[in-house]
Amino acid sequence: MKVTRIAYSMGLNPGKYAALVEQARRLGQVRSEVWQRCGSIGGVGSGLRDRQVRDRWLADGKHVRFCVLANAWKETVRDAMADIAANLEAAKVEVRWAVLRRTSDPVERKRMFTALKTDRWASDPFLARQLRKHWKRGHNRTHDQIVVRADNYNAVVDGRGRLWLTVPGLERRKMVRIPLSTTVTPTGTLRLILRGGRVEVHYQIDASRMRSSQRPCGEATIGVDKGYTEALTDSDGQPHGVHLGELLTAESDRLKERNRRRAKLRSIANNAAQRGNHAKAQRIKANNLGTVKRDRQAARHRARVRTEVFTAVHEVVDKAATVIAEDLTRTFAGRKKLGKNINRRLAAWTKGATAEALKSVSERRGSALVPVNAAYTSQTCHRCGRFGGRSGDRFYCTSCGVVWQADVNAAINILQRAGDPDIALHTPHQRVKQILQDRTDRHRTRLPVQDSSAATAERRANHPNHSALSKK
Numbered sequence: 001m002k003v004t005r006i007a008y009s010m011g012l013n014p015g016k017y018a019a020l021v022e023q024a025r026r027l028g029q030v031r032s033e034v035w036q037r038c039g040s041i042g043g044v045g046s047g048l049r050d051r052q053v054r055d056r057w058l059a060d061g062k063h064v065r066f067c068v069l070a071n072a073w074k075e076t077v078r079d080a081m082a083d084i085a086a087n088l089e090a091a092k093v094e095v096r097w098a099v100l101r102r103t104s105d106p107v108e109r110k111r112m113f114t115a116l117k118t119d120r121w122a123s124d125p126f127l128a129r130q131l132r133k134h135w136k137r138g139h140n141r142t143h144d145q146i147v148v149r150a151d152n153y154n155a156v157v158d159g160r161g162r163l164w165l166t167v168p169g170l171e172r173r174k175m176v177r178i179p180l181s182t183t184v185t186p187t188g189t190l191r192l193i194l195r196g197g198r199v200e201v202h203y204q205i206d207a208s209r210m211r212s213s214q215r216p217c218g219e220a221t222i223g224v225d226k227g228y229t230e231a232l233t234d235s236d237g238q239p240h241g242v243h244l245g246e247l248l249t250a251e252s253d254r255l256k257e258r259n260r261r262r263a264k265l266r267s268i269a270n271n272a273a274q275r276g277n278h279a280k281a282q283r284i285k286a287n288n289l290g291t292v293k294r295d296r297q298a299a300r301h302r303a304r305v306r307t308e309v310f311t312a313v314h315e316v317v318d319k320a321a322t323v324i325a326e327d328l329t330r331t332f333a334g335r336k337k338l339g340k341n342i343n344r345r346l347a348a349w350t351k352g353a354t355a356e357a358l359k360s361v362s363e364r365r366g367s368a369l370v371p372v373n374a375a376y377t378s379q380t381c382h383r384c385g386r387f388g389g390r391s392g393d394r395f396y397c398t399s400c401g402v403v404w405q406a407d408v409n410a411a412i413n414i415l416q417r418a419g420d421p422d423i424a425l426h427t428p429h430q431r432v433k434q435i436l437q438d439r440t441d442r443h444r445t446r447l448p449v450q451d452s453s454a455a456t457a458e459r460r461a462n463h464p465n466h467s468a469l470s471k472k
């Protein structure tokens with residue numbers, strides 16, 4: 001398991017920065033070219049590999065046009081092809097769901113999954129059609145990155161204890177020396193990202209080299225529910241990451257206010273431009289509507305949320321050898337358009353960060369992460385299994401006559417899902433609802449219920465309130 005580390009440049013001279021920006025811009029053209037050629041069904045789909053693209057460009061002399069050093073564009077081709085492959089993998093997730101919906105025959109499913117995995121889907125009309133549908137033609141949007149191979153840079157500590165990273169420039173033997181804010185030497189392949197006058201040096205290290213890998217996990221089996229006010233609530237009733245709600249609310253309020261002000265400034269600039277005062281419009285654009293500070297603040301907010309979330313996950317893993325959580329691979333394939341709603345966007349990003357934290361902390365500390373189908377876990381009572389109602393952070397079960405703390409109730413339900421014989425990870429949510437209803441009805445009549453629609457009608461007749469349930 002690899003984890004990404006980032007080193008930052010400190011006090012980098014603007015001339016050097018500009019030279020790196022120019023190099024990244026030219027390499028961005030290389031990326032665009034790769035996406036243009038290979039970012040579709042015909043490209044990677046036909047099994048084209050980065051080495052073949054390189055050889056082809058070397059043969060027809062295309063590489064000369066980019067005006068960058070050979071190692072730089074070759075690494076960029078490799079990196080862009082890896083991006084395209086990742087893009088394809090994301091589309092495959094969608095196609096797998098389509099396969100599950102299409103057939104219930106295990107042999108047929110297996111055949112299609114294998115064809116997808118080994119990239120032999122082109123000959124299957126259904127798979128090819130689905131991939132075309134879900135694999136939107138991608139475009140390169142990366143114009144600010146330089147990938148440097150491990151043997152193409154060096155790092156030296158100077159007399160004053162400062163670490164200097166030396167990377168290739170635009171011309172042979174004209175290296176660029178970047179002062180770093182850390183004394184830890186980056187290793188392996190580097191990704192330099194140029195943002196706001198500063199160079200971010202991204203590199204990967206082995207998680208086993210990290211200190212936290214020596215902190216062992218606990219022994220219990222614990223279910224967790226992901227939330228907004230707290231990052232996680234566990235099935236023991238304990239909340240973790242309790243400052244998450246404040247962080248998100250504060251950020252949401254700040255963004256709303258700032259976006260309102262930016263919109264006002266933008267309209268002033270537009271009006272000025274319409275009246276012919278282009279100098280004023282330009283001034284506002286340059287001085288008041290920039291992105292450097294905005295992006296930096298966004299990055300800082302994300303770092304704070306990550307810290308809160310990782311701390312929460314570590315607390316859970318302190319107790320647990322097995323963590324049971326909602327499966328999030330499905331909800332984060334970009335299925336839902338979140339639009340401009342700031343709250344939902346922040347919440348979605350946070351949920352993704354929580355999923356990532358659960359995965360990486362579990363791997364590092366040796367606990368098992370068990371994903372379960374979380375459908376209706378926040379709407380049913382963990383004691384009797386019946387549907388109940390939500391009111392704020394409370395869950396009330398009319399059948400037991402008990403009010404639970406909603407997140408704790410959900411976490412216990414999630415814990416129980418791990419041992420559920422009928423509800424598998426990919427059971428559709430309508431089916432889950434049916435199973436849950438059948439169980440409680442069977443419980444009441446002490447008889448196995450065969451006709452489910454009759455059972456539903458009976459249930460509705462007996463409990464008119466139950467049809468008015470809040471959706472999760």
Ligand SMILES: [Zn+2]
Nearest residue numbers: 381384397400
């Ligand atoms: Zn109950």
